[in-house]
């Protein structure tokens with residue numbers, strides 16, 4: 205059985221989780237559009253979903269978007285980081301009756317026991333999270349996700365995938381840095397682009413990435429049994445891909 209890389213444990217660092225939530229999430233290129241596409245795919249493929257799982261939820265941005273559209277649904281938010289789970293709970297304070305929060309590590313197959321306690325899911329989503337797993341573990345995790353879906357359920361992975369060449373990877377990095385810089389300027393920060401770039405390139409999270417091409421990941425999903433597998437949207441290294449568990 206493929207082991208977890210252990211690189212994901214870096215997310216337990218409070219400073220890195222906070223830096224992501226406060227300084228990076230809002231700067232992700234096409235972030236709103238990605239959420240709109242995910243919601244549209246859910247509507248077309250599995251309308252009126254009742255059970256949602258947000259894997260590697262961070263502060264719950266994706267699961268909460270689904271919940272806002274489908275208020276009768278319940279969402280299980282799962283993350284390895286206490287800081288992230290606390291941030292997600294804070295977001296839901298006072299209206300948490302259809303939200304469950306699990307501090308769990310999906311790097312080990314045992315995560316399916318606590319997540320499976322809530323039954324099978326109509327929708328499993330994940331945002332920018334699985335790319336710290338080895339390729340072997342990614343495949344194992346995709347199989348476990350398949351197992352936790354109801355027939356007809358949908359898996360959508362908004363993921364950080366690899367660039368086809370180092371030059372394209374560099375173009376992506378610089379594009380993302382521009383976007384973070386603009387975001388910081390708009391929120392009143394005086395940081396220079398050079399400082400933003402230095403933080404970006406020296407972020408230990410970058411070294412913890414194990415990026416895989418989106419077409420290869422789609423092939424893994426097909427092999428597992430997912431249908432209608434595709435990359436539904438892609439901007440450089442950010443891709444939304446996934447598939448449906450057959451009825």
Ligand SMILES: C[S@@+](CC[C@H](N)C(=O)[O-])C[C@H]1O[C@@H](n2cnc3c(N)ncnc32)[C@H](O)[C@@H]1O
Pocket residue numbers: 212213215216224229259260261262263264265266282283284285288308309310311330331332333334336
């Ligand atoms: C880049 S953040 C994305 C958060 C959120 N999904 C979003 O779209 O903004 C990656 C998240 O994945 C979580 N994560 C990474 N590895 C994990 C693991 N093995 N088990 C559970 N959560 C994990 C991190 O703690 C972090 O909250």
